[in-house]
Amino acid sequence: MKLASNLQEQVASHLRRRILSGQLLPDTPLREQSLAEEFGISRGPIRDALLHLTKEGLLVAKPNVGVKVAAEPSGFKRNVIVHLRREIEASAVTAWFGTRDAGLLRRLDDNLALYREACGGSDLGQVVELDMAFHRLIVEAADQGSLVDLWLPIMLRMFLRYSRHRDLMESYREHAVIVRAMHAGREWEALEALKSHIV
């Protein structure tokens, strides 16, 4: 899962996980030099990675000053984000019901099993990753995955406040309900379960 040939991607995914799991709190500044020393590489790939994360909305940059971890979205913004995510993921599910490709169902089942396990454990980073992977699988299934790049920054901004007020097991059950409805071919039920899961 973590194998990327180029350093910038490795650095980016490493930092992404640290931010989403709450290890790096909002407003924490990230300096190129110290990150370069920490990873034992030069500043070049670090710069690329920080630029990546900035465009994904996890960091905010000020020219000639540097980047820091982005603040949680305001209530207003978060409300818009919720609607956007629903729109994207609901479109993907609707598209899937046009084909009912079995491959997606298998992958979702696999994800559910891992997710349930991770909820019991204590590795929040792992939970976040599996939760995100679940929704990513759904989005990827539609239209050759063309929605992923649209969806990802929206999803990430929402997950900036993942750790707080979240019942992990409840989240698992909601995933399970969605998948069950898809197995049974009940489109309306799946869509409703998905929409009420995204809040």
Added chain:
Amino acid sequence: MKLASNLQEQVASHLRRRILSGQLLPDTPLREQSLAEEFGISRGPIRDALLHLTKEGLLVAKPNVGVKVAAEPSGFKRNVIVHLRREIEASAVTAWFGTRDAGLLRRLDDNLALYREACGGSDLGQVVELDMAFHRLIVEAADQGSLVDLWLPIMLRMFLRYSRHRDLMESYREHAVIVRAMHAGREWEALEALKSHIV
């Protein structure tokens, strides 16, 4: 409008304009070295700019190979994009009607005047920029502009096929209808005009 202290932003906005105005067609490859020579700078800032544009959805990158201009979104994707834009911009207009700040109306009036002028001329790049500026003003007005970074990549992907099938004067008139409804304080009318303008 074009003054940015750092080179990467200058390069990025230059290339952005060339792509949106149709000078650079989809699938056109962009090489770091040739761009560096063209702009008379080194590859560093070029890299940063290309990374920027990639994350904005205007370019697509393949590791160790390079970037090329992104293809127009598929019909399915475009449909989703339309809904996302409507959601964001409608939220912004609704928020504005809560305050009815006069500053926005003045800026929109100014933009309309310039836009009308540009539609008569032949500089498509100018038209695109003013069209985008119009919608950006609306989005910026809500919630301290917090929606802009969410909105921009969505908007840009849509504008990848700007040049084709577009009646410029008709677009101007639709802008004018929206602003008129806002002046008159007719929220429902403004929202309907906005939604039907985004297609």
Added chain:
DNA sequence: TGATTGTCATTTGTCAACAATCAAGCAGAA
């Protein structure tokens, strides 16, 4: 013939040194 391997030019990935910029703290004057 057809598939495979080797070579080569092109292009991106990475690095370390240097330049430009900014924010903070201090000195001095009103």
Added chain:
DNA sequence: TTCTGCTTGATTGTTGACAAATGACAATCA
């Protein structure tokens, strides 16, 4: 005291050289 302007240390911005990966084409072997 409070404000202005300077100095300074830290941090980002930029550069050119070198390393690694890729794709195309030619040479080789079954």
